[in-house]
Amino acid sequence: MEENNYLPFRSEVIDIIRHTKLEYTFKMAYNGAVLPGQFFEVSIPGFGEAPISVSGIDSGSVDLTIRRVGNVTGELFTRRPGGALFMRGPYGNGFAVGDYAGRELVVIAGGTGVSPVRGVITHFASQNSDAKKLTVIAGFKTPEDILFRKDFEAWKKRAAVILTVDKDEGNGGYPVGLVTEYIPKLDIQDLNTAAAIVVGPPPMMRFSTKGLIERGFKESNIWISQERRMCCGIGKCGHCKVNEVYICLDGPVFNFSRGRHLID
Numbered sequence: 575m576e577e578n579n580y581l582p583f584r585s586e587v588i589d590i591i592r593h594t595k596l597e598y599t600f601k602m603a604y605n606g607a608v609l610p611g612q613f614f615e616v617s618i619p620g621f622g623e624a625p626i627s628v629s630g631i632d633s634g635s636v637d638l639t640i641r642r643v644g645n646v647t648g649e650l651f652t653r654r655p656g657g658a659l660f661m662r663g664p665y666g667n668g669f670a671v672g673d674y675a676g677r678e679l680v681v682i683a684g685g686t687g688v689s690p691v692r693g694v695i696t697h698f699a700s701q702n703s704d705a706k707k708l709t710v711i712a713g714f715k716t717p718e719d720i721l722f723r724k725d726f727e728a729w730k731k732r733a734a735v736i737l738t739v740d741k742d743e744g745n746g747g748y749p750v751g752l753v754t755e756y757i758p759k760l761d762i763q764d765l766n767t768a769a770a771i772v773v774g775p776p777p778m779m780r781f782s783t784k785g786l787i788e789r790g791f792k793e794s795n796i797w798i799s800q801e802r803r804m805c806c807g808i809g810k811c812g813h814c815k816v817n818e819v820y821i822c823l824d825g826p827v828f829n830f831s832r833g834r835h836l837i838d
């Protein structure tokens with residue numbers, strides 16, 4: 575009999591990390607192959623289903639960092655460790671870290687856009703990193719909105735990390751401004767091979783990719799990750815289709831030379 579790809583499995587909530595009032599990371603029990611940038615369809619019977627990116631991968635678990643915005647995500651936030659959710663996946667292509675090995679790598683992320691690239695940054699910011707040089711530029715609305723604070727501190731040991739906020743009414747001590755301001759100042763030795771990853775809200779992706787190209791990055795050395803309304807997640811319903819491209823199947827990670835027309 576053919577395997578039923580829609581069939582979800584039950585997964586236990588192992589732990590919950592509260593970043594902000596609206597954003598929590600759920601550590602979910604999961605054993606299996608998965609890449610950063612892939613996503614799961616997470617469901618709660620009676621409430622529905624939502625695609626959520628993998629924000630961390632550990633032995634026996636995956637992290638899902640979720641922003642409470644509506645029906646499904648609101649119900650998810652009532653779950654506690656020991657409770658359960660249903661998941662199917664992982665779906666999509668994810669980031670192939672081999673694409674960036676041995677290169678100067680710049681990761682530019684905005685808000686929850688840090689989630690899908692967190693695994694890539696952690697890989698290249700590790701002791702055995704095979705990146706030539708890693709630069710991370712991340713932007714959040716205010717200091718209160720910053721996610722993954724401990725990770726940023728850890729990444730600073732092996733990467734150049736720039737953490738900016740749009741506005742700071744207190745005294746958070748973070749530079750105020752847009753991530754794009756730092757692109758012209760990037761210290762890159764070899765623009766033929768230097769790679770960049772951009773993930774975040776559409777305007778941020780548009781201006782960041784434009785800035786990278788003006789700085790001399792090749793289009794084929796830039797990758798983006800795209801969020802689109804999804805339903806099936808497996809190329810059947812056509813909800814995510816843009817021209818001939820299925821974001822759920824062919825993406826959500828695209829090389830910019832192919833994905834540039836997909837940015838809203």
Ligand SMILES: Cc1cc2nc3c(=O)[nH]c(=O)nc-3n(C[C@H](O)[C@H](O)[C@H](O)COP(=O)(O)OP(=O)(O)OC[C@H]3O[C@@H](n4cnc5c(N)ncnc54)[C@H](O)[C@@H]3O)c2cc1C
Nearest residue numbers: 613624625626627639640641643644645646647801802803
């Ligand atoms: C590939 C992919 C990966 C994603 N990864 C994450 C993630 O890691 N963490 C996370 O918190 N969210 C992620 N999202 C977005 C998430 O799937 C939606 O926020 C979720 O479906 C909302 O479900 P809900 O039932 O709680 O909200 P609903 O009740 O359906 O909607 C609440 C509000 O959010 C809006 N909305 C719903 N879905 C989307 C969407 N896809 N894009 C923009 N606006 C939307 C609605 O118009 C409405 O205003 C991802 C989406 C995609 C396509």
Ligand code: FES
Nearest residue numbers: 805807811812822
């Ligand atoms: S979400 Fe159904 S085809 Fe992509």
